[in-house]
Amino acid sequence: MKVLVATGRTQGTRENDYHHAVEGELVRIDPPCRKDRDDPDGRCGCGRGFAGMNSQRATTTARVAEVPLTRDEYAEALRSSLEHDGYEPCTCRSTDEADALAELAATWPVGAVIERRLDQLARRVSPEEEVPA
Secondary structure: OEEEEEEEOOOOOOOOOOOOOOOOOOOOOOOOOOOOOOOOOOOOOOHHHHHEEEOOOOOOOOOEEEEEOOHHHHHHHHHHHHHHHOOOOOOHHHHHHHHHHHHHOOOOOOOOEEEEEEEEEEOOHHHHHHHOO
């Protein structure tokens, strides 16, 4: 299945990029905190980050990857990550979020690097993909 995973590719495209997650780990999209909810360039950084599901560390870039997980396994990984972070465990919530994340990942080709700006996701073009003018 296609999912979003943490990547360091294209880091530095934006001055405030960061990559603390583990390369290749599954990521989720958490709602931004009060400091960043109106500004993706806020000091916290959560309005532009993806949360690593295992490391609980974040990155500003995610890559679309094909992974050998079933939908149920993916939903369980998300549920476990949310529970670890103190969210009330809810299988229905994790299943809905897993489906939404998979739908997002499905809109781009495998290998595409994605950035987040609050509720907007966009593909970053890596230097090797740039077309000379």
